[in-house]
Amino acid sequence: MVIMDSHRVGESEGLTFYIARPKDYDDVIAISQDIYEGNDYLPHRYHFWMTEPDRLVFIARRGSKLVALESSLIVDGGETVVVEGLRVCPSERGCGLAGVIQRFVDGYLKKTYPKLKKKRITRQNVPGAENMANFTFLARRAILSLHGNSESIDDFVTYLMAKLDSSDGSNTRHPLETGQIKQNALMPVLLDPDLPSRLQLPGGAIIQDWQPLKIIESNFEILARQNLSWFVDGFTEKPLFMSFHTPPYPIPLNGGSVRLNIDMFGTDVSLAKRALTAHLNTVKGEIKCGVVIHIFMHQSLWEDLRQFCEGHDGVKQWREYWEQLFLERDI
Numbered sequence: 001m002v003i004m005d006s007h008r009v010g011e012s013e014g015l016t017f018y019i020a021r022p023k024d025y026d027d028v029i030a031i032s033q034d035i036y037e038g039n040d041y042l043p044h045r046y047h048f049w050m051t052e053p054d055r056l057v058f059i060a061r062r063g064s065k066l067v068a069l070e071s072s073l074i075v076d077g078g079e080t081v082v083v084e085g086l087r088v089c090p091s092e093r094g095c096g097l098a099g100v101i102q103r104f105v106d107g108y109l110k111k112t113y114p115k116l117k118k119k120r121i122t123r124q125n126v127p128g129a130e131n132m133a134n135f136t137f138l139a140r141r142a143i144l145s146l147h148g149n150s151e152s153i154d155d156f157v158t159y160l161m162a163k164l165d166s167s168d169g170s171n172t173r174h175p176l177e178t179g180q181i182k183q184n185a186l187m188p189v190l191l192d193p194d195l196p197s198r199l200q201l202p203g204g205a206i207i208q209d210w211q212p213l214k215i216i217e218s219n220f221e222i223l224a225r226q227n228l229s230w231f232v233d234g235f236t237e238k239p240l241f242m243s244f245h246t247p248p249y250p251i252p253l254n255g256g257s258v259r260l261n262i263d264m265f266g267t268d269v270s271l272a273k274r275a276l277t278a279h280l281n282t283v284k285g286e287i288k289c290g291v292v293i294h295i296f297m298h299q300s301l302w303e304d305l306r307q308f309c310e311g312h313d314g315v316k317q318w319r320e321y322w323e324q325l326f327l328e329r330d331i
């Protein structure tokens with residue numbers, strides 16, 4: 001008897017491809033042990049991805065062994081696919097498998113979504129990544145990474161507030177006046193055609209936790225799914241600075257830590273310091289263990305923010321300067 005597997009979507013170059021299911025979780029985690037120095041988001045996101053509209057998570061098996069995964073999120077009203085989660089099992093890396101799964105997925109998506117025009121990825125900058133074959137380089141962002149724990153984070157926020165007070169003088173606003181804004185109040189702010197140039201948005205997009213989205217109405221629902229906390233500079237419709245964080249989520253680091261991502265848009269250093277302080281002040285009560293904080297920003301801000309954060313006993317820089325790249329190609 002032949003058992004038909006409805007999740008099987010094809011074969012190519014010795015691999016069989018499937019749409020991943022919740023029950024594949026253990027196999028996916030088994031190939032993910034060493035990824036991103038313990039900062040992998042996939043153990044936390046996997047089950048959410050299984051339920052997300054317009055997301056297809058592909059896995060490749062050689063026989064019964066899971067050897068690769070790639071996730072595709074269809075955005076921009078069906079015109080763009082955002083690729084996330086790409087990984088190959090450690091024993092098969094360096095043999096071209098990432099290319100095999102990407103070629104298969106591209107072909108499958110083109111058939112399934114005829115309107116699809118572009119493929120977008122974000123990735124860590126490593127030598128050669130900017131010139132990755134067939135991709136156009138759109139933008140880069142700097143990343144400042146810090147590490148602390150539940151005992152130190154509260155004191156760190158107090159430390160930053162004191163630094164703000166002493167450096168900004170008395171004629172500027174209090175740091176926490178950087179206002180938290182509700183998703184629906186954001187619409188006019190985001191749809192302002194001046195926004196990409198005013199905030200120097202990377203490639204004209206919002207990138208949240210490595211996911212790049214053009215600012216068009218059909219993408220707002222995708223942003224809303226992430227339960228983001230937004231801050232803007234004041235409550236005007238033309239802010240000079242905008243930032244948000246995803247709720248801290250568990251990662252494998254040191255046997256169990258959380259990760260906090262803060263994505264910043266704009267180039268004003270003083271607003272960036274206020275925004276960082278405001279984000280940390282909002283989440284400090286939720287942190288009950290070790291935390292890695294990744295702050296994504298315009299390159300021009302990195303050194304000032306590094307200096308702003310240095311000098312505290314409990315919260316320390318976790319990595320040297322590193323960058324996120326935003327790349328695109330036709331599909």
Ligand SMILES: CC(C)(COP(=O)(O)OP(=O)(O)OC[C@H]1O[C@@H](n2cnc3c(N)ncnc32)[C@H](O)[C@@H]1OP(=O)(O)O)[C@@H](O)C(=O)NCCC(=O)NCCS
Nearest residue numbers: 035086087088089092093094095096097098099122123124
């Ligand atoms: C990065 C990783 C997926 C590469 O897989 P691999 O099979 O060893 O890749 P190879 O070096 O053999 O390269 C094969 C192809 O994949 C492409 N590729 C490699 N890394 C890539 C990346 N990060 N994003 C997109 N494509 C990538 C190469 O350009 C090459 O394409 P081609 O065949 O069309 O020329 C793998 O090393 C891995 O799982 N690392 C840990 C997780 C990780 O860092 N993922 C990166 C997410 S951006």
